[in-house]
Amino acid sequence: MTPSAYFATMVIDLNPNVARLGPLLITWHGVFSVIGIIAAARVGQYLLAGEGISGERVYDMAVWMVVAGIVGARLLYVWENYHLFVGAWQKVVFLNEGGISQWGGIFGGLLGGLAWSLRNGIDYRKILDAVGPANALGFAIGRIGDVINGEHHAIPSNLPFAVEYVNPETLGQPGRSVHLEVGYELVWNLLVFGVAVLTYQRLKLRLPTGVVGLLWLAVYAFGRFWLSFLREDSLLYGLRQAQWASLAMILAAGVLSAVWLAWERRGRSDTELPAPPTAAQG
Template sequence: MGDIESIDRIAFELGPITIYWYGIFIGSGMLLGWILAARESKKVGMEKEILSDLLLWAIPISIICARLYYVIFKWEYYIKNPVDILAIWEGGIAIHGGLLGAVITAVIFSRKQGISFWRLADIAAPSIILGQAIGRWGNFINQEAHGGEVSRSFLESLLLPDFIINQMYIEGAYYHPTFLYESLWNILGFVLLIFIRRLPIKRGEVFLSYIIWYSVGRYFVEGLRTDSLMLTESVKIAQVMSLTLIAAAVLVIVLRRRLGKAVLRYADRN
């Protein structure tokens, strides 16, 4: 078999500045998510400045938290190579860490602004999962977040284009394109959230549905991955987090309904 050329991680260079595909995909996901959330906030009568002000804080904080989450669980490596903590363009950000940072930021922001956190979260939920779908292609370029070894014929049986199959050829072997599985799951989740937020559900339940949908998919995709952050030798952190988030989201939905806390839909103007 001849050499299989992979896609260069560098998109282009501007003098001393190097632009990586990883950053382009992450940034594109955030930008598209912001545009969609801004349009939705306008539809429900929320001032556009509120969302913009939130994102000015939430985006950098979520990136920092996503990186710190990853670094903490890879501490044995980073304690010996502290400079690499800043090399975010090489990959290594954890979605669960980013989500945690964004939620904490949104809770504090909404309290200071005197608005409903759940209303903000419902508006943002479809944008978040779409941004995640796009961001996974950064992992594809970096040839990371892949699954176990497979044959080329297996990948061809999935009717994948050659550029994906060739990029999954890493150090002499082909691997499961788990980035693609999760990306497609998230795109389907985006469509689902767009649909259910038009239904007569309670405020907060679009966001909680996102948590459940994403976590179910992440649990199964994570089972295929070979580069997972590990809690123990056999327990994957992302799977534990996924199960925890599913249970927590279901519990919150049930409790809010029983306690009468979930009365208004997210689209209400109050």
């Protein structure tokens, strides 16, 4: 389908930069990333209140998760794009200029939450349950910044609609009508968040602790796997890095859920009392 065949092409003429304060460049990507983190922490606080975990402790945990998530997100991005840093390795710490891997942030944040839980004697599975819905909202808000800056390049659109970035400062693909892939991810995350919140208490009553959060992380990963086919990211053994990470998340969620389900069933069977003898047996 050629650009002239589109029913609608949305032109994005937005400067990805908000302001420069000396050496500090403030970008919309960074602004919405911060808002997303705050929103995710607030959702986590609300959900974990029912587990007896105070808001102060949730925000303390959030700091651990954010720091570990930022480190993981940046390191994975640098590993994927090391050629951009050869000869200028000091740029690795220039987070304000963009360049992070969302999957690196997810896995890093989960490890940060695990470390906090072990340090504070909190059941990590309770944290996971809240992480599923909370992160979905945080990811959705963060994608608003990606829609503005056009950082994640997509393939030409084969749908009746497309998007074109035209701002001189854009990180997008000027002159090309492409899929708004990050916009699709934004919608997917909002759907995951909405369903996760509406079914949270019901699933918590039916599934072992931790499995609810793993379920929604896996659902997010499922959508991300298929949407990544619309990206122009480099391939590794036929798939994009984000797709391999999505499969890793789905596999990890499946294995851990199976282990916890088996553990709960075994615990129930061990605590069951033998039936009293009947009159005939007596």
